[in-house]
Amino acid sequence: MKKSIEKKINPEDNENSSSLLRVILRGAGQVMFQNNAWTGLLFIVGIFWGACHAGTYAVGWGALLGLVVSTLTGYILGFPARDGEQGLWGFNGILVGCAFPTFVGNTTWMWVALILFSMMSTFVRAGFNNIMAKWKVNSFTFPFVFSTWIFLAAARAMHALPPDYMSHPSLPADFASGLSLHFTDLILYWLRGIAQVFLIDSWITGIIFLLALLVSSRWAALWAAIGSAFALLISILLGTSGHDVSQGLYSYSAVLTAIALATVFYKPGFLSALWALFGIAMTVFIQAAMNIFLEPYGMAALTGPFCVTTWLFLLPLVKIDNNEHPDHSNWYVENKRHLSRRKS
């Protein structure tokens, strides 16, 4: 009985809803709030494409390792299986796995740390959600952000973890905002903004990610596209670093804010679209601010701006679609309620 209900609200699961492979792949999908193994698979394809193209294969393997380790950690620690089967153990781990080889040299200790921190991301998430559920919000990708900030800062104090691909620590200073505004270039920046959710700097990966979202939810794909485009527009108008804009670094957080506010925690509609656009604009400011705060440490803001913005917009529990008591602590339930019927 219960199973049949599960199937109804979860149309992708036509076979073995909790096979380990599916669970792992869903972990990749949940980075963008999609409880869908195919989406997850396409995300991994996009990551490998970008990693191979840039010659940084370690990023691809790191992503896979982080995803598998963090998912298995959920089983080992005996966390509620329902969470895990929706891929909620793995999405922080895959991001840890993308980030570590992106910023730190390919040493043995980097891989050991990648395993330890991927494991940690799973139980840190349980702890953060334990905290945040009191206010009806979720920790999102913050376990990844928090763990990776620790790792990146620690790398500056550990010779075994060379911070080869991190920027140099410096005080905030002047910078160049100029960049090419040809239409084709804008398209590339826009697509890279979507790819950078997984720290990939490739416009082709951006296309693959959009397709991956389409498989699961047209609304999510649409708002990922809008989020990246609108953040691109605002960051250019405000005169942010041209280098960062061209690599999509002012858009990836906004992609996540857009999907979260416009499709997951509020029903797609006119008012929630306005709310999401406001959120996207604020993500650009918060991205800029967090970049500045981290400059003395030469560290990246990761998806922190998305987390902070989305918390700010969810914590007031503003009612848009007449839900009596908005509870934003469990995105899976919200997601299903808002999207299940639209898809079919």
Add this chain to the structure above:
Amino acid sequence: MKKSIEKKINPEDNENSSSLLRVILRGAGQVMFQNNAWTGLLFIVGIFWGACHAGTYAVGWGALLGLVVSTLTGYILGFPARDGEQGLWGFNGILVGCAFPTFVGNTTWMWVALILFSMMSTFVRAGFNNIMAKWKVNSFTFPFVFSTWIFLAAARAMHALPPDYMSHPSLPADFASGLSLHFTDLILYWLRGIAQVFLIDSWITGIIFLLALLVSSRWAALWAAIGSAFALLISILLGTSGHDVSQGLYSYSAVLTAIALATVFYKPGFLSALWALFGIAMTVFIQAAMNIFLEPYGMAALTGPFCVTTWLFLLPLVKIDNNEHPDHSNWYVENKRHLSRRKS
């Protein structure tokens, strides 16, 4: 029936207790915990005096714009009207409006940001209070502080927001503590400390603000005066930056701590006076510490030291005036209970 009770506990409201103009003016008054439109009006007069005198008219207009926008946002988002009618939507917005033109050049985008962040300050307050009510404290002016920190940091990464009037990012270094200690100079520093609550550097504004407080509560005026004077004394004894002391920058947070601890959350009395003096002393240390933490970003601590100190002194829920279960989450109720009878 309910209305007549409202009138009793709210003696100023002899006409239309929720006319928009009154609600907006009370927003100005609530910056110093006064639910009084006349106090708010005099605060605005003081702001305009200081702004005109310094030739920074934008600060005055910014204050008005921030106040109006943040108050209207409360209505638009459908927040509980009771809060709004007490001016609790506007006090963060007016501070946002004072701060933005004080630190950032007068550009179009500064004004757009001022409107967006004033709106945000209203719902960020709802979110922060949602968090802090769990521990029976209030977010005070922290929504303003938080929003403005984001804006100021972002301004360092956005050419459209020139950080013209912010200090240069630097590591903590030596500084001069010398300053004139003539009696007349000390009076000026003391009055400027009160004016700086709204970021105004004018001793005449300090006098206007004291008068504004007197209109609403003699206790609040007395403790604003004590707070600024005691913080001035301590900051001189401890050898803080002479430049900062002379501009009142070590006193404005203490003014707010003093009003909060001695008159709003505890009944005026001998023990609560000792508690408030302890709080004022700690505000000076916390002001110094937060100045140092923000030096690498060239950013101001704003009223953050007041918020942090007052939280530290309220969170333990220390009983002073025999209230069974002190609940500091709603200052309006506390304020009325402690002060309503004393005034008449």
Add this chain to the structure above:
Amino acid sequence: MKKSIEKKINPEDNENSSSLLRVILRGAGQVMFQNNAWTGLLFIVGIFWGACHAGTYAVGWGALLGLVVSTLTGYILGFPARDGEQGLWGFNGILVGCAFPTFVGNTTWMWVALILFSMMSTFVRAGFNNIMAKWKVNSFTFPFVFSTWIFLAAARAMHALPPDYMSHPSLPADFASGLSLHFTDLILYWLRGIAQVFLIDSWITGIIFLLALLVSSRWAALWAAIGSAFALLISILLGTSGHDVSQGLYSYSAVLTAIALATVFYKPGFLSALWALFGIAMTVFIQAAMNIFLEPYGMAALTGPFCVTTWLFLLPLVKIDNNEHPDHSNWYVENKRHLSRRKS
């Protein structure tokens, strides 16, 4: 009746369980989670040995003063006596008293601040525990860490508090990881790691502290030793600063994490040992990260890395020893449940 139960679960208290002297000494003992006056006495002996040996007598007297003042503050503020009698008012104060003369020059104002901040540590603890009890964790030594961070940062902005023994503010830069790995040297580093819990740089003090722990709990002594040794191993393998490692600065936080995870909040056993070893490893990373974050301010991480790590490992409420609803907010109760029978 109740008293006899108290005696049973608290075997040291064979006379006057709440004599002021005992209560004060237990405050020293609770720094390492030991509700034992003799342990506290030996800790103080160890502190004085280290202070005399280094010629910094002020550290010893500061420790005593901070301990006494913070304990008395609990009585003055009327906090629940049960907490105080277990030494839970004093352990933050004694650390404040060790830290202030360690980092700041021996001036009158330093002593005034030491008294004020010791008092504050007692009620800040009440406030932080009020916050953290919602998630079933405790604030540990964070009231000390937080208060001392404020003091150290403020000292950089106050000529009356010369930051003579603090390192210079700087951006993260390269460093030397080389250090002697002779067996006798490793033993000294290992013992210093235990002494540094109280900011003492002396291997003899390390031995005294181990003896002090033995008086109260063999498990605590064992895990203090393991914590320091394992953190030493990891920090050497990861190539952290040789200077810091040799002074025990990568071990003291891990000592506390080890005692907390392996003996206080989980029952000693195979699985909790694995959990504690994971925690010790993470403490090293978090120590490195917090050192980096504080470098621009030339400030020490104090026992912050222990607090952060232990929170991360307790917040998920992972069940190891089949306790239905692990509640980590009161370590005294947990401590007794796990250790009382083992000791006798």
